[in-house]
Amino acid sequence: MEDLRRHLGRIADLNAAAAVLEWDMETHMPDAGVAARARQIGTLREFAHELHASDETGAFLAAAVPSSAVDQDLLRVAKRDFELAMRMPAELVGEMARVTSLARDAWKTARERDDFPAFAPHLEAVIDCNRRKAEALGYDDDPYDALLDEFEPGMKTARVSQVFADLRTELVELVAAIAEKPAHDDALLGRYFPPDRQWDLGEQVMAEIGYDFSRGRQDKSAHPFSTTFSVTDSRVTTHVHPHHFNPAFFGSLHEAGHAMYEQGVDEALDGTPLASGTSLGMHESQSRLWENLVGRSRAFWDRYFPVVQAYFPGALAQADPDGFYRAINTVRPSLIRIESDEVTYNLHIMLRFELERAMLSGDVPAADLPEAWNARMQEYLGIVPPSDAAGCLQDIHWSLGAIGYFPTYSLGNLMSAQLWEAMGRDCGDLDEHIRAGRFSVLLDWLRENVHRHGRRKTASEILLDATGSDLDAGPWMAYAKAKFGALYEL
Amino acid sequence: MEDLRRHLGRIADLNAAAAVLEWDMETHMPDAGVAARARQIGTLREFAHELHASDETGAFLAAAVPSSAVDQDLLRVAKRDFELAMRMPAELVGEMARVTSLARDAWKTARERDDFPAFAPHLEAVIDCNRRKAEALGYDDDPYDALLDEFEPGMKTARVSQVFADLRTELVELVAAIAEKPAHDDALLGRYFPPDRQWDLGEQVMAEIGYDFSRGRQDKSAHPFSTTFSVTDSRVTTHVHPHHFNPAFFGSLHEAGHAMYEQGVDEALDGTPLASGTSLGMHESQSRLWENLVGRSRAFWDRYFPVVQAYFPGALAQADPDGFYRAINTVRPSLIRIESDEVTYNLHIMLRFELERAMLSGDVPAADLPEAWNARMQEYLGIVPPSDAAGCLQDIHWSLGAIGYFPTYSLGNLMSAQLWEAMGRDCGDLDEHIRAGRFSVLLDWLRENVHRHGRRKTASEILLDATGSDLDAGPWMAYAKAKFGALYEL
Numbered sequence: 010m011e012d013l014r015r016h017l018g019r020i021a022d023l024n025a026a027a028a029v030l031e032w033d034m035e036t037h038m039p040d041a042g043v044a045a046r047a048r049q050i051g052t053l054r055e056f057a058h059e060l061h062a063s064d065e066t067g068a069f070l071a072a073a074v075p076s077s078a079v080d081q082d083l084l085r086v087a088k089r090d091f092e093l094a095m096r097m098p099a100e101l102v103g104e105m106a107r108v109t110s111l112a113r114d115a116w117k118t119a120r121e122r123d124d125f126p127a128f129a130p131h132l133e134a135v136i137d138c139n140r141r142k143a144e145a146l147g148y149d150d151d152p153y154d155a156l157l158d159e160f161e162p163g164m165k166t167a168r169v170s171q172v173f174a175d176l177r178t179e180l181v182e183l184v185a186a187i188a189e190k191p192a193h194d195d196a197l198l199g200r201y202f203p204p205d206r207q208w209d210l211g212e213q214v215m216a217e218i219g220y221d222f223s224r225g226r227q228d229k230s231a232h233p234f235s236t237t238f239s240v241t242d243s244r245v246t247t248h249v250h251p252h253h254f255n256p257a258f259f260g261s262l263h264e265a266g267h268a269m270y271e272q273g274v275d276e277a278l279d280g281t282p283l284a285s286g287t288s289l290g291m292h293e294s295q296s297r298l299w300e301n302l303v304g305r306s307r308a309f310w311d312r313y314f315p316v317v318q319a320y321f322p323g324a325l326a327q328a329d330p331d332g333f334y335r336a337i338n339t340v341r342p343s344l345i346r347i348e349s350d351e352v353t354y355n356l357h358i359m360l361r362f363e364l365e366r367a368m369l370s371g372d373v374p375a376a377d378l379p380e381a382w383n384a385r386m387q388e389y390l391g392i393v394p395p396s397d398a399a400g401c402l403q404d405i406h407w408s409l410g411a412i413g414y415f416p417t418y419s420l421g422n423l424m425s426a427q428l429w430e431a432m433g434r435d436c437g438d439l440d441e442h443i444r445a446g447r448f449s450v451l452l453d454w455l456r457e458n459v460h461r462h463g464r465r466k467t468a469s470e471i472l473l474d475a476t477g478s479d480l481d482a483g484p485w486m487a488y489a490k491a492k493f494g495a496l497y498e499l
Numbered sequence: 500m501e502d503l504r505r506h507l508g509r510i511a512d513l514n515a516a517a518a519v520l521e522w523d524m525e526t527h528m529p530d531a532g533v534a535a536r537a538r539q540i541g542t543l544r545e546f547a548h549e550l551h552a553s554d555e556t557g558a559f560l561a562a563a564v565p566s567s568a569v570d571q572d573l574l575r576v577a578k579r580d581f582e583l584a585m586r587m588p589a590e591l592v593g594e595m596a597r598v599t600s601l602a603r604d605a606w607k608t609a610r611e612r613d614d615f616p617a618f619a620p621h622l623e624a625v626i627d628c629n630r631r632k633a634e635a636l637g638y639d640d641d642p643y644d645a646l647l648d649e650f651e652p653g654m655k656t657a658r659v660s661q662v663f664a665d666l667r668t669e670l671v672e673l674v675a676a677i678a679e680k681p682a683h684d685d686a687l688l689g690r691y692f693p694p695d696r697q698w699d700l701g702e703q704v705m706a707e708i709g710y711d712f713s714r715g716r717q718d719k720s721a722h723p724f725s726t727t728f729s730v731t732d733s734r735v736t737t738h739v740h741p742h743h744f745n746p747a748f749f750g751s752l753h754e755a756g757h758a759m760y761e762q763g764v765d766e767a768l769d770g771t772p773l774a775s776g777t778s779l780g781m782h783e784s785q786s787r788l789w790e791n792l793v794g795r796s797r798a799f800w801d802r803y804f805p806v807v808q809a810y811f812p813g814a815l816a817q818a819d820p821d822g823f824y825r826a827i828n829t830v831r832p833s834l835i836r837i838e839s840d841e842v843t844y845n846l847h848i849m850l851r852f853e854l855e856r857a858m859l860s861g862d863v864p865a866a867d868l869p870e871a872w873n874a875r876m877q878e879y880l881g882i883v884p885p886s887d888a889a890g891c892l893q894d895i896h897w898s899l900g901a902i903g904y905f906p907t908y909s910l911g912n913l914m915s916a917q918l919w920e921a922m923g924r925d926c927g928d929l930d931e932h933i934r935a936g937r938f939s940v941l942l943d944w945l946r947e948n949v950h951r952h953g954r955r956k957t958a959s960e961i962l963l964d965a966t967g968s969d970l971d972a973g974p975w976m977a978y979a980k981a982k983f984g985a986l987y988e989l
Contacts, residue, residue: 022542025535026516029523037527038732041714045515045729045769052512056546224531239535242528279535 010080013069016060017087018280023057025238032236036228036246058102062094079277082465087282093159096145101138108134109410116408125379125397132407133375136368139412143369153366156413160289161420163467166366168480169416172423173359176482181389183490183499184353187340188391190497195336200324204249210320211247211261214313218299219452220245220265221272233260235267235296240279243271254324255337259300266299267292269452273460283463289414291459291468293421294428301351301422302429302488303451308440310334338496342390344399352489356389358419361404365412424472426485428459431476500570503559506550507577508770513547515728522726526718526736548592552584569767572955577772583649586635591628598624599900606898615869615887622897623865626858629902633859643856646903650779651910653957656856658970659906662913663849666972671879673980673989674843677830678881680987685826690814694739700810701737701751704803708789709942710735710755711762723750725757725786730769733761744814745827749790756789757782759942763950773953779904781949781958783911784918791841791912792919792978793941798930800824828986832880834889842979846879848909851894855902914962916975918949921966 030050038046060066070088075081112131119128143152146159153166216222230246233256237243245264249257270286278284286292303309314330325333340350346357364381367373373381382401383393394400406414432454433439442450458475469479493499520540528536550556560578565571602621609618633642636649643656706712720736723746727733735754739747760776768774776782793799804820815823830840836847854871857863863871872891873883884890896904922944923929932940948965959969983989 018538019542019546022539023546025539026520026543029539030516030519033519033523037716037718039712039714039716042729042732045731048508048770049512049515049519049728052509053516056509056513222529224529226527226529228527238539239532241535242532280538 010073010075010083013073013087014083014281016066016069017083017282020057020061021280021282021284023053023060027053027057028236029238032228032238032244032246035230035232035234058094061091062097066091067095079283079465083281083283086464089162090282093146096147097142098145101141101145105138105142105410108138109408112408112410113405116402116405120398120402123396123398123402125402126376128402128408129376129378132368132378135407135410136375136412138410140369153369153413156369157416158413160411160414160417161468162288163469164288164290164420164480169362169420172480172482173362173416173419176355176419176423176486177359177389179486180352180356180489183493184340184342184356184390186499187352187493187497188342190499192341193335193339193496194332195339197324197328197333198254198336199252200254200321201252202254202321202324204251206320207249207254207257208247210317211257213316214258215245215261215265217446218262218265218269218303218448220269224272225268227261233264235264235271237268237271237285240272240274240276240284243268254321259304259337262304263296263300266296269299269455270295270460273452273456274463275461278463278465283465285463287462287464287466287471288468289417290420290424291471293418294424295421295455295459297421298425298429298455302425303443303448305337305351306440306443307334308443310337311444312446335496338493340493340497342392344386344392344394345403352493353390355419355422358415360385360389361415362419364401365415369412420468420480423480423482423485424468426488427472427476427478427481428455429488430484431458500563500565500573503563503577504573504771506556506559507573507772510547510551511770511772511774513543513550517543517547518726519728522718522728522734522736525720525722525724548584551581552587556581557585569773569955573771573773576954579652580772583636586637587632588635591631591635595628595632595900598628599898602898602900603895606892606895610888610892613886613888613892615892616866618892618898619866619868622858622868625897625900626865626902628900630859643859643903646859647906648903650901650904650907651958652778653959654778654780654910654970659852659910662970662972663852663906663909666845666909666913666976667849667879669976670842670846670979673983674830674832674846674880676989677842677983677987678832680989682831683825683829683986684822685829687814687818687823688744688826689742690744690811691742692744692811692814694741696810697739697744697747698737700807701747703806704748705735705751705755707936708752708755708759708793708938710759714762715758717751723754725754725761727758727761727775730762730764730766730774733758744811749794749827752794753786753790756786759789759945760785760950763942763946764953765951768953768955773955775953777952777954777956777961778958779907780910780914781961783908784914785911785945785949787911788915788919788945792915793933793938795827795841796930796933797824798933800827801934802936825986828983830983830987832882834876834882834884835893842983843880845909845912848905850875850879851905852909854891855905859902910958910970913970913972913975914958916978917962917966917968917971918945919978920974921948 027050030046030053034043034046070084070091073084075084112135115128115131119125139156140152143155146155148154151166157164157166157169212227215227224241225243225245228244228246229248231248233247235243235245245261245268247257247260247264270292274284310330310333314333318325318328338351340352342353343349346354349357360382363385364373364378367381368375368378378401379397386400387393429439432451436442436450436454439451442448459471462471466474472479517540520536520543524533524536560574560581563574565574602625605618605621609615629646630642633645636645638644641656647654647656647659702717705717714731715733715735718734718736719738721738723737725733725735735751735758737747737750737754760782764774800820800823804823808815808818828841830842832843833839836844839847850872853875854863854868857871858865858868868891869887876890877883919929922941926932926940926944929941949961952961956964962969
């Protein structure tokens, strides 16, 4: 086991180093450094891959004798990682890299020029690579299973389809009902919020909910992200808009949620493949829990409205907590996923999940994507994008080769509500804790039930142990109906 | 050649990545991250070393067919690097790592407690490792040659001894003559200089002398340094003292001098072993040239005194350019090398050079170092440290295993004056250029004659081609006598 741990530790070190270089590239690096930096990151990732997908790893795995429960988990996870890595032919890995390198540039230009036909052949090539990837990795029922499994280990396409189907009808109804009600006035969120004050407020609240700045830090970047170099160093970034309150504030809560998950992993797992969040869905459950279930709750603003008002006397002197709470919970069908609200967000995801499957099966050729996209936008949200740039070209994910990634965003939303319900059963009135600033009650529960396990448990195992049931759309739907039913007087 | 370049490029990428991780550790990393970070850096350096000191490198070097002058230089330098790496037995590399790891901790504690005897056995072990290193690397005349060569390729101990001897007598006389004159009043440098304003001033002046912020940046760290990740990304750090003008301002000029050297290397060499300064001495010549020959000159302050006065009206409203110029050029024998002035600095270095050689030969056992140190301090500077903490325990270098490093600081001073003289012959009145802010005239000359070559030329070749003579103490001594003779009315 010691040899295996050391070997895997070196691979983890190479990947952590690559993550540091990527973090620096997005936060501090002078622009001129980009070409050399891309080369350096490429070299590190190559080394890590070569070292991992090697006979050496196979030999260490075969020779390892586990002497503890952690050892057993480590061995199981490492074997699975290794098998998947070895199933990918080097030729396909190389082609994927070439195809996505071209697709990324083509996507960027196509979006700028609103020229989907220029991107279509690249998208088709990405889909084709993913078909071959699915065949290489193997699956029982559905090729999409193999792709989904990379981001959400153990999750099946059929299960996601079923859960999304449960959700969709009710969600479309809820959105339609809200659309008939008077719109919330959220104009005050577009006033001037001095950037330095936004920054300070964000860091104050992050620290108060439990993000550990002694094991992390916040920096500025064009697109917010969180990244982890070790259990003792998990960082976030944010982007401050002077004339919009939401992006920095809720972005910081969101990224802090991700980073607090990584900070909560048992330190004894550091440097092993077990030391990270167990799936993208479970990760997103943590970011969404702090951003939405905590950060957009009435109880939270009972506590924080006076604080925020004091930070921004210019923008908020005449505002009141009720109006502010309504403003940050405006529901409005819109075109862009990342700008959409808590309720409509999941519909954006379902649309993508369905279209990914349709493209993968060949039912929707890449060239026909805009038509299929716009039809679903009409059906789910009642609006149609005026351009592909604001439609099927808006996200970068497909150009990076990622098929099977999108559904994890909604899985995260659903999981967050399941965990929230269970937390309420275990910890008492969560609103009371939030109003009193006892965020540690929430965080301790998450640490105990979710964070500390790292990858020792799958998302499904965590849900079962913590909530008594597997993935389930019920709690989130109930939460959304109750919250937005009250807000919109349905 | 292409295979060799790619192979060496990957090694360079690993080392650059380690440098990024070190930079982050000193500037931004949360404290708790230190253990994981040390492990990550260790892994990268190990990989880089394994990959370099390998049969693979030997095979690439043997098979490479140069087809240009750059190829020939690359092959020559890479072969030399490889030979030296292969001469070091793995067992000695390992022992060196263990010995210095213990020595560093022991030094830190010993300095804090002023307990030299606790450090002495560690120092003896470091010296012994260096004796074996010298034997492994090989030398013609003097074991010290082998150690010096690592930091100053091609330089010989005998030559350094001779040059230092030329210097020492005159320098001791100059220091003594100054000591008899009325002391300069430099109290104004200890007033309050608001840190943010110091920062802004430093960045303004760095940009004006030619440091390219589009290919670099400045951050804060406990100890200032410069570091290079590529020709397109060469960074500096500084440390701001609210009650001392010198450290941040002259520190920024110094580090910018180092970084401008790296920024000036021909971009075509990036990613190869040729893409860096050619020796520590030549590197120090660049930092010292901008810090002292430019930054402490009368012409510089003719231009910048009003600027700096406007930055610090509180501290400098009543000051005048003459008094300020005298203050920043105060000569005063002192105990600590890094706080010493332009004139006495070289005596601190000579002392260390002599004692390194004496320890290496066994003439001075490590245990007897304090006595030998204090005797030389009395002889050269006329003062004796009241404690070993302020004496032979003040520097970290020996505890890191570096023997042969110190003399390069003084070699840099000497080279800077040689280059300055030649620059004056080629470019006309340098004071006039400085007064007019035409720093690009100086920088262009340095780029042409020094920077762009990277490691294609040795320091000695650069000096010969640029100045017509090899290393020579004459120009620096003439500069010091003229400048400080005028300042102290000798």
